Amino acid sequence: MIEPMKRFLLLLLLIFFMAAHAAEIGLSPPRLELVGRPGETLTETVSILTTASSPQQIQVDLSDWTLDPEGNLLVLPPASLEFSSAAWLEPEAGDFILEADSSQEFRVSVTIPQDAAYDGTYQSMVFFTVVPPPTETQGVGVITTTRIGLTIYVTIAATEQGGSELVDFFQPDDGNLTVAVANTGNTVMRLGGFVELRDEEGNSKYRLEVPDVPVLRESERELSIPLPEGIEPGFYVALALIEDSRGGILAGELPIQVP
Template identity: 35%
Template sequence: MLRYRANPRAWISGVLWLLGAAAFAQVGIGVAPPRFELVLPPGATTTEVVVVFSRNTPDQRIDVALVDWLNGIDGALRVLPPSTAPYSAAGWLQTSVDPFTLERDGAHAVRFTVTVPEAAVEGSYWTGLAFTTAPRPVEREGLTALMRTRAVAVVYVTIQGTERPAAEITGVAVQQVPGKGRFVVVDVVNRGNVYLRLNGELRFVDAAGEVVWRGPLPERVLLRDGVARYTLPVPEGLPEDVVLAAVEILPKGPAGSYGGPTLYGEVSWP
């Protein structure tokens, strides 16, 4: 059994929905670790602990719920009821969903147990534990609004020995957006059965084959059956003899495991 947790002192959760920046400034909560990347054999059971923190806040009630979630082609997150998303692991997770009081600058530990079915499962599944503050009044530009903050600890479960990582760049294009400039648009499709974490870089190459500019791509999570679209602004001041825009992406599998070969794509520069 393999367990992986992100930095246990990380403040911001792996998935964090805020109803306005002011809400987090005045009602700050976070979870540690922000995500659990569990690799378990069929039939296995494990108990884990997530800690909910508060910062610069009075005592407040925290509601607990299981949620499903998906990320869109642009990386935008969508929260769903539990056991409604494809490859949901919500039915495998048990925990208390009773509300609790989080004291000022305090911490509260929440235990949860994941039990993998004995059969008929392969690849990656996921769910989340959502912690939501009670509504609180927030002053913004002379107006008072009721704001709630929700932090979600993401739980990935991958079935050990069934992993088939595979991804493909299906398109690289240059697009001109009126009033915004030019962008390199890259689409990546998950062809395998596990989630992938994508990192890489964008390069511009001149007529002599030299890289004249390079920059990192923002990290993206590519779920099973998912598509990730990078819309990358073209930097200013590129040399006139640039002939190619190229992208290189290194996928990583669950818990940092092998995620398949490096992906390459390119497009001739206008």
């Protein structure tokens, strides 16, 4: 133990750089949902804003993204996913100066390939990264950033196909129900609806809202639906009526026991 102490009598200085004024960045809207025909170029404008007191350099780059079955966002390099639209995107600039305490419009163009092989919805993300100014700390040449992502969906018109399936409905523990839904279509779908808990006589006792969440094309999503706090112990039949934003309704039934 003496040895490390001797060594650290010299110096241990750890520094985290977190962007300061330069890290403050806002985006509106943070999501674009574009629909176009093959060969068409769509251009949308978003606002990048800051209340920072000095100008900031903003770097623009692209990424792919997807959701895991629990709905967690996974960000991946551009054009690495099958349903990536990153290659179709053309941001207005690769970097720009965002003036102090200002809002600046930024254009993003999407050119849909003239290729019949593409159908349905593709997605990607445009990141705006704040490049901090050089720091005066000795020996430090660190680029520290804060990034904000613009989510982009691109749907090719007249190629949309619906389709959804209630894959599973179970009670993982005493306090939750889980619904697994598959999107077998080629566009993003959003969920809605409710799960009703009925007692042994068939009387509706509780009604649980299904959260409005997306299910990406050709993927599955597991939704955890907490049982109500203070629910009376006993036997119930859980009746799931889940709405697919494209018009379908998925129904399922599950007998459950609440201890």
